[in-house]
Amino acid sequence: MIRLLLPLAALVLLAVLPALVSEYGLGLLIGAATYVTLASAWALFSGQTHYVSLATVAFYGTGAYAVAVLNEALPYPAVLLCAALAGAAMALAVGLSTLRLSGVYFVIFSFGLAELVRQLITWYEVNVTGTLGRYIFLDVTARGIYWQMLALGAATIALSAWIGRGRLGMALRVIGDDEEVAAHSGINLARSKLAAFVLSAVILTLAGAITSPRYVYVEPSIVFNPTVSFLTVIMALLGGANRLWGPALGAVPLFLAFEWLSAHFPDTYPVLLGLLFIGVVFLVPQGILPAAEKLLRRRAEA
Amino acid sequence: MLTTTLILGLVLGGSYALLALGLTLQYGIARIMNLAYGEVALAAAFIAVALFQGLGIPPLVSLPGVAAAGYGAGWLLYQLMMRPLVARSGGGGRLETDSILATFGLLFLLQGVLLTAFGADFTSISYLDRGISILGVPVAANRLVAFGICVLAGGALVAALRFTRWGLSLRAVALAPGAAPLVGIDVNRVARQGFALGAALAATAGASISMYQTFSATGGVVFTMKALVIVIMGGVGNVPGALAAGFALGLIETFVATAIDPGLTLAATFALFLGVLLWRPQGLFGART
């Protein structure tokens, strides 16, 4: 009961928070909520299966772009729906063709995917529509964006929890441990991976769609900013990618740390980011949460 | 028209192949997919330019020194950063993911260092800019030099791998890292050499790029992507494959640009990359077993 009530209470608290903070505070909340959502959605697929995806921004950017294309033609909910569908379709196509690639090839592919999508959209816009750069004039306030992102983040974590307790979650954990065993135990590898990949991609796409009104102007080189992919991975890994609350736990402090760094060390920000990334890989490869669990267990045993 | 396409394509392909050699070596022998590869090349390019502009040492003269420095830097990098990861993974598949994530961090680190050291401006020098006519097709001398370096470095590397004892031990580690110690090969040493040699090749490529291309501190990822495409096409870890794939890519891009539409060159590159990844992950040119 507590396990359910506590998050719900926290959610209510987070929902009323905008009334108490400044515009900048709200901006911080939006950023934190966005990265919690991204990292949790990323972990939904990559955290369990260990298929490290560097393609977060391919979906995130697609969401933003879908809104830019459709925002004048359709009502807002329909735009979101279309964005989600576009993300799902893309994830299906990509998943069907690449999820049988193993380890390093999948990482490389996902590394190139954002670039590929960007090239395709650019080529399409230049050759078919003859314009590049679109505008989003939607009457969505910063608070509206925050509430939507908060809802999406909460839904992502709830969905992860639900999946984790079900067959799909078990299948994904087994796949992450040993695909061979998984297949010979009767797990349909392709279907399980695809389901998780598509779900994760839809959330990533929706996150991009929800934040896009803050950009106003959208161009492939703006929305497919690879830093988003990198930050998502490092946040999820830091917290513990195969734990329910791990990504959220990694996202919030890192996001705040980056904000602080960019204000105080604008010139050396990439150096610090790089060092942080290397530090995470070396010092807490499994993430903070599993490391803490281990420590606690050891203490209990001692 | 065909001669022009052919010559321009081959020259372009030479610079691509040179760029990819080091990456394929690093992955093939040391099992490390180095995403910061482009930044290493870029650092060498900046150093070559600084030597040229500051001390008047032309890139061709400083190239051996830059390559040697690249070897040293690669050696250090392997020892300090990669070795602990290798030890931790115990030969399992975890090294691939770990090294990708670690070199990912390295990418940012190096980019940041380049930004603070050299600024965000475009950098470009004029060196051996003269056109030289080849079968009536004017080609920049510096491109020809890069082409020559590629043929030399690639040829030497292929020969060394095939005909020397040292090359044999490198190939042994590449093929069967688990079995190599049984025949008295120090895997750690060979992997370190492979990684360092890859870094030296990256530096060589970077120094030759500085002769003919405008670059800036944020452009390393572009080099990495290009090299990755070639490495995948040639078969990961396959040196002759990377050479062939580099030339093939140069020819294809030039052909697409002249015969179809320059707007599709990058799309063609990525389509190829995708196609190869999906249908022949072992690369176009022979399988590594």
Place this chain on the structure above:
Amino acid sequence: MKGISRRALLRAGPVGMAAAMALAAGAQADDATVKIGYAVARTGPNATGAGITTIPNYELWVDTVNKAGGLAMPDGKRRMIEVVEYDNRSSNEDLVRAIERLVSQDKVDLILPPWGTGANLAIAPLMARFGYPQLAVTAVTDKAPDFAARWERSFWMLGGGHDYAAGLVDVLSQARDAGTINAKVAVVSVADGFGIDLISGARPAFEAAGFELAYDKSYPLGTSDFAAIMSEAQASGADSFVAFSYPPGSFGMTRTAQTMGYNPAVFYVSVGGAFPIYPGVADGREEGVMAIGGVDAGSPAIRDYFARHEAFAGKAPDSWASAVTYASLEMLEQAVARAGLEHGALAKELSEGTFETVVGEVKLEDNQLRDLWWVGQWQGGAFRAVGPSGREGASAPVIPKPDW
């Protein structure tokens, strides 16, 4: 390396929330400072453009004003400028948040815009909501009139792609009518918002002026090898080569043309052609190359500005957007002196006033700067404006361009 000195200079002082309070506070300086904030790209892909055009000018201006005792107020007092600076990491998300931070946390008096069209558009609704005037300099957009109407306190100062295309066609038409070039043009354009804007403006303009587009292709952003494109353009038989390009491309095409001995009567590149590094790229053979932008290189104000910029930043400014950027800051300075810091009055003054700047006397039309140079040309070591030809200070274009 020209980049090094500026960076070194930057690091010498405290970074971040650098209180750029010069020691030479004049006797009449008020104790209160004027807080001016900006969030420009220090890192990421936009850092290059911002580092050339935006940041040096902001720093030069703040330095100049503070050395003079501070920003003059309507009551005659002077107040020192205190700078609050953030890195927007070339990400619009971070940029938007930085603006919110400047407004609600730092409560700055004025905000200077970031570099780039997309970045300026991203902050426009926020600036409008908070009521801050926005002097969008480095934003090239054909929709500037719409935006100026949509956000009343926004000012658009660099024209749109169609303006530059039309300006170029104008210069070429005159040369063709004079019989110096034929009616064929070879055009290449970068596949990106800017290149597309220019080419979509240029196509009809060229056709209306009776030109034939003998070669017309776009190439992807990130292309580094132009040998194939240039040899196709050369084979097209056009006397004029026009590239709607970005810096690495502009530079690459220049050098490729040189090595292959391609000598069209008109050689035009876009962004990058007016950069101070261009003569170096062209190996000292830049004479006659045309490019986007231009300055009235003979005017004393520009000469003085170039000298001050070089002394302060260690390099000359670019000859397109830099001068306009600096001019926008001078406008701000004068508007504050007349109307004070209250945003409504300030915006009204910016919109209606007339200002003395390095680019001459400036008066905005419908919140846009329309008195701009569309085409420039390297002549005798300086990048001089040649179009519009009727405007005061325009140099006569040299066509055909001397061989490389």
Place this chain on the structure above:
Amino acid sequence: MSLLEIIGAEKRFGGLRAVDGVSFSLGRGEIAGLLGPNGSGKTTLINLVSGALPLSAGEIRLGGRRISGLGRDRIARAGVARTFQLVRILPSLSLRENVMVPAVFGRKAHWGRAAERVADAALELAGLSARAALRASELTYIDQKRLELARALAAEPELLLLDEWLAGLNPTELAEGVALIRRLQGEGLAILMVEHILDAVRALCPRVVVMNSGRLIADEATEAALSDPKVIAAYLGEEADA
């Protein structure tokens, strides 16, 4: 009717015929040994039956239904479970979770309590009940082997493929292992076991199938096969057909 029918199975790797026209069948509840020198194609055959490798030619049927050409997971759900030559466990999961996996995704697709019951029964059978909550990576080698067998059992298969499951055990463990396999067979499971430990084969299998260079060279009673000159020649490394 036979449970498993292998009809003209063939597997080529490039020019190499790893399995070359092998045919035999196995009845319900029958246990048979699969013998042959190293590289004779035994493990390849196990991989063909379990679907880890596709056939180049021929057909494999289970209970009259064609299973060759199906994916590994569908063959598993059809009732085939296997162990691996090099033991494979799910290191980050608990023992109980390890064993629940095939119960959940296998033939009967149990969930919740039912899956737990099946898993607990399999752990009990393998003698691992007391450590059900332990992480699998913390087990010793023999216990990992036990776990692997328990996992195969939890799938409630009709056919169990054992690939040198007894290899590497000490004499005491070996005796336990033999007893365990005998119990399984007693419960009506058909078992095909690749094994080099001939004493264990003698003890467990009335019948053996012998392969050499990808071909079937003997399919007869164990004692007869082990004194068959062809089989002895194959094991001594001589050309069987010479």
